[in-house]
Amino acid sequence: MKVAKFGGSSVASAEQLRKVATIIQEDSDRRAIVVSAPGKRFDEDTKVTDLLIALGEAYLQNQSYEEQVEQIVDRFKEITTKLELSDNVLSEIRQDVTNVVESDYSDELKMDALKAIGEDSLAKVLSEYLRSLGMESTYLNPQEAGIIVSDDPGSAQILDDSFKKIYRLRERDDIVVIPGFFGYTKEGKLATFSRGGSDITGSIVAAGVNADLYENFTDVDSVYCVNPTIVENPKEITSLTYKEMRELSYAGFSVFHDEALIPAFKASIPVCIKNTNNPNGLGTIIVAEKETQENPVVGIASDKGFLSLYVSKYLMNRELGFGRRLLHILEDECISFEHTPSGIDDISVIIRESQLPQDKEERVIQRIKDELDPDMVHIEKDLALIMIVGEGMDNTIGIADKVTHAFNRANVNIEMMNQGSSEVSMMFGVKESRVDAAVQALYQSFFDH
Numbered sequence: 332m333k334v335a336k337f338g339g340s341s342v343a344s345a346e347q348l349r350k351v352a353t354i355i356q357e358d359s360d361r362r363a364i365v366v367s368a369p370g371k372r373f374d375e376d377t378k379v380t381d382l383l384i385a386l387g388e389a390y391l392q393n394q395s396y397e398e399q400v401e402q403i404v405d406r407f408k409e410i411t412t413k414l415e416l417s418d419n420v421l422s423e424i425r426q427d428v429t430n431v432v433e434s435d436y437s438d439e440l441k442m443d444a445l446k447a448i449g450e451d452s453l454a455k456v457l458s459e460y461l462r463s464l465g466m467e468s469t470y471l472n473p474q475e476a477g478i479i480v481s482d483d484p485g486s487a488q489i490l491d492d493s494f495k496k497i498y499r500l501r502e503r504d505d506i507v508v509i510p511g512f513f514g515y516t517k518e519g520k521l522a523t524f525s526r527g528g529s530d531i532t533g534s535i536v537a538a539g540v541n542a543d544l545y546e547n548f549t550d551v552d553s554v555y556c557v558n559p560t561i562v563e564n565p566k567e568i569t570s571l572t573y574k575e576m577r578e579l580s581y582a583g584f585s586v587f588h589d590e591a592l593i594p595a596f597k598a599s600i601p602v603c604i605k606n607t608n609n610p611n612g613l614g615t616i617i618v619a620e621k622e623t624q625e626n627p628v629v630g631i632a633s634d635k636g637f638l639s640l641y642v643s644k645y646l647m648n649r650e651l652g653f654g655r656r657l658l659h660i661l662e663d664e665c666i667s668f669e670h671t672p673s674g675i676d677d678i679s680v681i682i683r684e685s686q687l688p689q690d691k692e693e694r695v696i697q698r699i700k701d702e703l704d705p706d707m708v709h710i711e712k713d714l715a716l717i718m719i720v721g722e723g724m725d726n727t728i729g730i731a732d733k734v735t736h737a738f739n740r741a742n743v744n745i746e747m748m749n750q751g752s753s754e755v756s757m758m759f760g761v762k763e764s765r766v767d768a769a770v771q772a773l774y775q776s777f778f779d780h
């Protein structure tokens with residue numbers, strides 16, 4: 332049994348849904364289908380989920396939201412008309428919106444229930460379309476499918492009880508179409524995952540039914556070893572491990588939602604990324620373990636928007652609890668940190684800039700001065716991180732040498748470096764303005780020969 336998830340661009344229009352139906356029809360193992368809400372049809376287009384969020388915000392501010400309702404209904408009408416389907420879903424969308432705004436839910440729950448309408452309606456449309464083509468197909472609400480989540484609107488987490496329930500889907504003979512992006516709490520309240528969360532649903536369903544393969548259909552042929560907006564025509568990655576994918580998506584590979592792989596990973600389900608517009612292409616397969624490849628490095632990722640909080644104090648290494656007290660100040664201020672490279676008398680804490688607005692920044696610095704009595708504390712902004720990723724780096728000699736030569740050639744100063752003992756990745760901090768030059772030079776060293 333295969334679970335196939337189709338992303339926003341794959342279900343953005345009637346033309347795309349025709350391709351989706353053909354893909355489903357071509358392989359009778361594709362029996363559980365998870366869908367996103369219609370995404371962008373062209374660059375300036377708006378995703379249905381963004382329209383729903385705008386609708387919710389207008390409603391919460393007591394403004395008219397009719398325009399957004401009409402835009403959403405129009406997007407679906409175009410699809411149902413072109414696919415010659417009934418227009419039931421159009422009145423259901425209006426009704427769903429009315430039901431939510433008239434309910435006694437909290438604002439947060441209302442927002443989640445509105446956001447879910449995109450996926451929910453699309454799943455209904457797709458299953459009707461599959462039936463119209465002669466396939467036996469059923470729309471399945473996530474509650475019926477068994478997707479039970481924590482009570483955290485907008486960032487729900489799957490609960491373990493779900494998987495046993497989802498397993499029962501194996502007994503069905505029809506093709507089930509499940510809307511992605513949301514589940515239900517134990518009390519039966521709808522809660523969505525974080526943005527991009529249809530990937531999470533796909534991975535949960537794949538783990539639940541113990542699928543032979545989780546296929547994630549998107550609009551790229553495969554995962555590239557580096558961001559194609561930085562390096563032209565980069566090499567494609569044919570296979571990589573879960574760990575490698577996790578490290579790459581952490582640092583800016585936007586192919587996958589970074590939580591998405593966890594359920595599939597825990598259940599050892601292979602994941603394949605494929606292109607709806609070119610389904611016969613090889614794609615990229617993500618597995619628990621793979622055979623060693625010639626190149627120890629599989630990809631290079633980079634992300635901007637970090638800062639380094641630098642603290643130094645003579646004899647810091649002997650001061651018991653210094654690191655803990657420093658991190659405790661951050662915890663107290665609800666700031667999550669990313670990395671902590673350290674020296675004998677100094678420590679840097681790497682933080683996403685979005686975590687430290689100006690007022691918090693001043694308070695944190697003052698608290699460090701008052702509570703830790705450092706010799707120096709300062710913040711360096713506009714930092715970008717570059718990750719060189721590959722399980723094969725473990726025990727391969729000379730990787731750091733290649734990296735530093737590449738930085739040297741590109742005339743880029745390394746502000747900071749970090750390599751964990753797992754040796755799956757090496758991380759470098761550079762100035763944001765130099766990150767693309769650094770990545771291009773690294774690509775040349777590792778892939779372009």
Ligand code: ASP
Nearest residue numbers: 367380512526527528529
């Ligand atoms: N439609 C949701 C979003 O745009 C979830 C998804 O597409 O994965 O975030």
